[in-house]
Structures are given as structure tokens and as C-alpha cells.
Amino acid sequence: xxxDIVIGLEVHVQLNTKTKAFCACKVSYGDPPNTHxxxxxxxxxxxxxxxNRAVVDSAIKLGLATHCRIREYNTFAxxxxxxxxxxxxxxISQYKDPICYEGYVDIAVRGEQKRIGLTRIHIEEDxxxxxxxxDGTLVDxxxxxxxxxxxxxxxxxxxxxxxxxxxxxxxxxxxxxGISDCNMEEGSMRCDANISIKPKGRKALGTRTExxxxxxxxxxxxxxxxxxERQRKVLESGAAVTQQTLLxxxxxxxxxxxxxxxxxxxxxxxxxxxxxPLRIDDAWIGRIRSSLPELPDxxxxxxxxxxxxxxxxxxxxxSEKEIADYFENSLQTFxxxxxxxxxxxxxxxxILSESGKSAAESPVTPAALAGLLQFLHNNTITPQTAxxxxxxxxxTGKAAADIIRDKGLEQISDSSELESLIETILKENPAECERxxxxxxxxxxxxxxxxxRGTKGKADQTLTRKILEKKLG
Amino acid sequence: xALLREEVIYIAGLARLKLSEEEIERYTRQLSDILGYIEQxxxxxxENVAPMSHVLDIVNVMREDKALPPLSREAVLANAVEHDxxxxxxxxxxxx
Numbered sequence: 001x002x003x004d005i006v007i008g009l010e011v012h013v014q015l016n017t018k019t020k021a022f023c024a025c026k027v028s029y030g031d032p033p034n035t036h037x038x039x040x041x042x043x044x045x046x047x048x049x050x051x052n053r054a055v056v057d058s059a060i061k062l063g064l065a066t067h068c069r070i071r072e073y074n075t076f077a078x079x080x081x082x083x084x085x086x087x088x089x090x091x092i093s094q095y096k097d098p099i100c101y102e103g104y105v106d107i108a109v110r111g112e113q114k115r116i117g118l119t120r121i122h123i124e125e126d127x128x129x130x131x132x133x134x135d136g137t138l139v140d141x142x143x144x145x146x147x148x149x150x151x152x153x154x155x156x157x158x159x160x161x162x163x164x165x166x167x168x169x170x171x172x173x174x175x176x177x178g179i180s181d182c183n184m185e186e187g188s189m190r191c192d193a194n195i196s197i198k199p200k201g202r203k204a205l206g207t208r209t210e211x212x213x214x215x216x217x218x219x220x221x222x223x224x225x226x227x228x229e230r231q232r233k234v235l236e237s238g239a240a241v242t243q244q245t246l247l248x249x250x251x252x253x254x255x256x257x258x259x260x261x262x263x264x265x266x267x268x269x270x271x272x273x274x275x276x277p278l279r280i281d282d283a284w285i286g287r288i289r290s291s292l293p294e295l296p297d298x299x300x301x302x303x304x305x306x307x308x309x310x311x312x313x314x315x316x317x318x319s320e321k322e323i324a325d326y327f328e329n330s331l332q333t334f335x336x337x338x339x340x341x342x343x344x345x346x347x348x349x350x351i352l353s354e355s356g357k358s359a360a361e362s363p364v365t366p367a368a369l370a371g372l373l374q375f376l377h378n379n380t381i382t383p384q385t386a387x388x389x390x391x392x393x394x395x396t397g398k399a400a401a402d403i404i405r406d407k408g409l410e411q412i413s414d415s416s417e418l419e420s421l422i423e424t425i426l427k428e429n430p431a432e433c434e435r436x437x438x439x440x441x442x443x444x445x446x447x448x449x450x451x452x453r454g455t456k457g458k459a460d461q462t463l464t465r466k467i468l469e470k471k472l473g
Numbered sequence: 474x475a476l477l478r479e480e481v482i483y484i485a486g487l488a489r490l491k492l493s494e495e496e497i498e499r500y501t502r503q504l505s506d507i508l509g510y511i512e513q514x515x516x517x518x519x520e521n522v523a524p525m526s527h528v529l530d531i532v533n534v535m536r537e538d539k540a541l542p543p544l545s546r547e548a549v550l551a552n553a554v555e556h557d558x559x560x561x562x563x564x565x566x567x568x569x
Contacts, residue, residue, distance in 0.1 A: 054538035
């Protein structure tokens with residue numbers, strides 16, 4: 001039998017505000033334990049939460065970037081549960097009235113565009129961190145109260161690969177808006193998944209399971225693949241899928257049942273009486289709208305239309321705002337989009353990954369790259385030399401012009417100089433000359449290679465080829 | 474509305490309360506009484522009344538995104554039943 005897969009994703013994004021959601025403690029990562037904690041974090045009697053305005057700004061920003069409606073009148077709710085990393089005994093969240101709702105994200109799956117609906121985006125706070133040891137559990141409350149946005153998709157995802165693409169697209173959008181760095185390894189982006197399967201074409205949904213503990217997009221995809229297959233086997237054996245929470249185990253590549261405590265998760269939500277309601281007017285939304293940058297989709301489209309880049313190159317160069325900015329900044333100095341696009345895509349990205357730097361802190365500035373490409377474009381240097389110069393620029397911070405001058409790297413396009421070198425090479429390789437003249441014309445590449453070696457890659461290729469063909473002909 | 478004894482035990486469990494037999498009985502009676510009073514309110518027509526989430530008629534009480542000094546770690550850990558000088562120490566929480 002054929003089966004339909006139905007997937008919904010819940011993504012938590014940690015906001016990069018300076019302070020926590022409901023108190024003035026600094027948001028920090030990796031600082032000594034319990035050094036960013038106050039009475040609000042501790043849930044002391046008499047302490048009162050006060051909402052951080054920047055958290056609301058961030059939520060509206062992401063809502064607008066994902067085509068959501070923004071709720072005018074918001075309240076907060078308490079989600080009650082006991083765990084030592086949350087001293088209040090409840091998490092401040094939003095329940096029935098999330099700040100953003102009814103949005104969507106467009107993703108590209110195998111060349112086709114697909115729209116994934118967003119049910120809601122709501123504001124909530126993170127809990128602290130617990131470390132489980134032999135003789136007890138240690139609790140660090142630095143993270144407690146850090147602002148999160150929870151982004152809940154509609155069950156519009158029908159394949160594990162789509163889930164992967166959706167997460168990547170969502171991450172791009174979030175990073176463009178600048179509200180979070182979305183690092184799954186560091187926990188600033190987390191993802192849980194709901195999955196069920198049903199006989200192909202049937203309307204009613206099957207029983208779903210919830211998957212947790214995936215620490216990368218690839219693991220989300222793997223866990224979903226595994227779980228869809230597991231459910232298919234269960235159903236085809238005539239048994240029923242049990243609704244439960246499963247943990248992805250990276251070591252064994254399996255989903256495993258969570259040994260649950262008593263909980264059927266009875267969170268007893270009720271309105272948070274310590275926070276005033278939040279009213280968002282059109283002026284506020286307008287202010288945020290005008291602060292939004294051009295988003296990845298629009299930028300990609302512009303790159304193909306304005307610069308004539310291929311879909312693939314445009315997607316790559318627009319994937320990160322910083323890279324797209326780098327590319328366009330370089331064009332300001334030297335406007336040759338195809339050439340610049342190629343060099344950013346191949347060489348600059350390589351240099352960045354080797355140096356572990358972001359495009360904004362690139363050792364070669366956009367203007368410096370443009371300077372180099374001008375020399376390449378007007379044939380002062382060969383492509384091979386340009387790569388050497390670029391590496392030197394990255395290492396020393398020198399300008400292309402200085403390196404080319406100091407090292408005498410200008411392309412040799414003086415035909416008399418090349419001719420005498422070629423004469424020598426032909427004399428040294430009589431056998432190859434014979435074979436070439438006998439019809440083995442692919443030996444031309446051999447001779448060009450010799451010339452390049454003799455000039456350290458500086459010989460003008462077109463001219464070299466011309467002279468060789470003349471002399472061998 | 475009468476509350477069942479099982480419901481009281483369940484609610485106590487969620488609140489991490491351990492009740493004696495006598496307490497279970499007493500709270501079942503008292504909570505049932507309270508729910509009875511609430512039930513009287515059901516008679517009111519509240520069709521056009523918005524639910525109240527805050528006692529004061531105010532909105533948008535917010536602060537700017539500026540950090541203030543936290544408590545010292547000594548102060549943070551001062552009331553902990555147990556700590557190691559850096560962390561709170563609690564009974565081992567079994568996860569998974």
C-alpha cells in the first residue's frame with residue numbers, strides 16, 4: 001500500500017536581545033554559572049516580570065517576514081510544570097492568542113515552489129540548564145528567562161526532505177531579520193517534529209508521534225525518515241501506532257520511547273496576572289516593517305533578474321545576508337556580476353571557511369576583491385595568478401595592485417618574450433613536436449603547460465596558444 | 474459541582490503535594506464547595522464581556538532592552554538547600 005506522510009514542525013528560536021524576556025539580566029552564552037540571575041529568574045515572592053520591548057519587536061519582525069497576521073491585543077499565560085531549571089514552577093508563554101498567526105514560508109523542493117503554512121509564532125521564555133551527575137543534578141539559571149519564539153508549522157510537510165528544506169529556509173529568513181543566529185549546535189535553534197502516516201489519499205490523519213532530541217537539520221530529516229518507516233511497518237503488520245514522544249538517538253540512528261514519568265502533560269494554562277496586556281498598533285507594525293531588510297526570496301529573484309545570475313548561483317549568494325551584502329558591495333567598485341559572483345562563490349567562501357570568519361569580517365574586503373578582479377578582467381594577470389594574489393591578500397591584507405607590482409606578476413603578453421621561450425621549449429621536446437605534427441593535436445595542452453611552468457603561470461593563454469599553433473603548424 | 478476524590482489526588486500530584494487521608498477528604502469537600510460558588514456565576518450573561526487577564530486597565534508596560542546588574546552569585550545561592558559554590562544542587566532528576 002502507498003502511504004502519505006504528514007509532518008508538522010515546532011521550532012524554537014533563541015532571540016539575541018541584550019537582556020532576558022521579563023527581567024534585566026544579561027543574556028549570555030558560556031559565562032560562569034549563575035552569574036546572570038535576579039529575583040525574577042529565581043521566582044522569589046514579590047518579584048514581578050516586566051516585558052522587554054525588543055522581544056516584541058523581534059516577534060513582529062519575524063511575523064512580518066513570514067507573512068503572518070500580527071495580533072493587536074495580546075496576553076501572556078502561565079504554563080505550569082515542576083522542574084528544577086525553572087524555579088517559578090511555570091513558564092511564561094502565550095496560549096490561545098499567539099502574537100503572530102496564519103503565516104507561511106515558501107520553500108523550493110526539487111525545483112518547485114511549495115508553501116508551508118505557519119499556524120502561529122508566540123513569545124515564551126527559556127528554562128535554565130541542568131547537568132545530571134552521579135550524586136545529583138546541578139542547575140545553572142543563566143539561561144532561565146532568555147526570550148524564545150516558538151514557530152509552529154501547519155502539517156503541510158509531506159516528506160522528510162521537505163522538512164529539511166523548510167528548516168533551512170526558515171533559518172535563512174530568521175538570520176536575515178537579525179533576531180537570532182540560529183545555531184542548532186549551540187542550541188539557539190531547536191526543532192521538535194510531529195509525524196503521522198495515512199493510506200494515500202485518505203483525508204483523516206493517522207495517530208502521530210512526537211520526535212525530540214534532534215540536534216541538526218540532517219538529524220531531523222533522518223529521524224523523520226526512520227519514524228515514517230517504523231510507523232509503516234507497524235501499520236502494515238496490522239498493529240496501531242501509539243501516540244507518544246520519542247527521542248532520536250544519534251548513536252543508533254533510531255527513535256526510542258521516552259521513559260515518561262506520570263505526565264500526560266497537564267500544564268493548566270491560565271492568564272499571567274503579573275503582566276499587563278500588550279497592544280500592538282499599526283504604527284508599531286509600520287515601524288518594524290520599514291526596518292526589515294530585503295528577504296532572501298526577493299533578493300534571490302533580484303540577483304537573477306538584475307545581474308543575470310543562474311538560479312543556483314543566485315540562491316547561494318543570497319543564502320546569507322552578509323554574503324549577499326559582500327557580493328553587492330563588491331559590485332559597487334567593479335560592476336561585473338558574473339565574474340564577481342563566481343569569485344565570491346568559489347574563492348571568498350573558501351577563504352571564509354578556512355579562516356572561520358563571517359563575510360562581514362572577511363580578511364579580503366569587497367572593495368579589495370573588486371580591485372583584484374579588475375586586473376583579471378583587463379588581462380593584467382591570469383586567473384591562476386589571481387588566485388595566488390587573493391590568498392596573499394587574505395594572508396597579508398595587502399592590496400592586489402601592490403602584490404602584483406612587488407612580485408612582478410603581470411601577465412606576459414609581450415609576444416617576443418613568449419616567442420623566444422616557446423622556441424626553447426620546442427627545441428627541448430622534439431619528440432612531442434613530431435607527434436603533434438603527425439596529427440596528435442591534443443599535445444597542444446602539453447606545450448601550454450610547459451609555457452605556464454616556464455612563466456610561473458603568467459603567460460597570456462590566448463597569445464601562447466596562437467604562437468604555439470603558428471610555430472607547430 | 475462535586476469534585477471526585479481521584480481528581481483531588483491528581484491535582485495534589487501535579488502540585489507535588491502529599492496529602493493525608495484526612496486532608497484528601499477535607500479538600501475534596503472544600504474544593505467542591507468553592508466550585509459550587511463559581512457555578513453560581515455561570516448564571517450571569519457574559520456574552521459581551523471580554524475575559525480579564527489583568528486587574529488594572531493598563532496595557533504595554535515594558536522596559537527597554539538594557540541590562541541591570543544581577544545578584545551576586547553568593548546572594549543567588551544563599552537560599553539554596555544545597556549548592557557547590559557555582560550551581561544549585563538538587564536530587565538527581567532522571568531524564569529520559
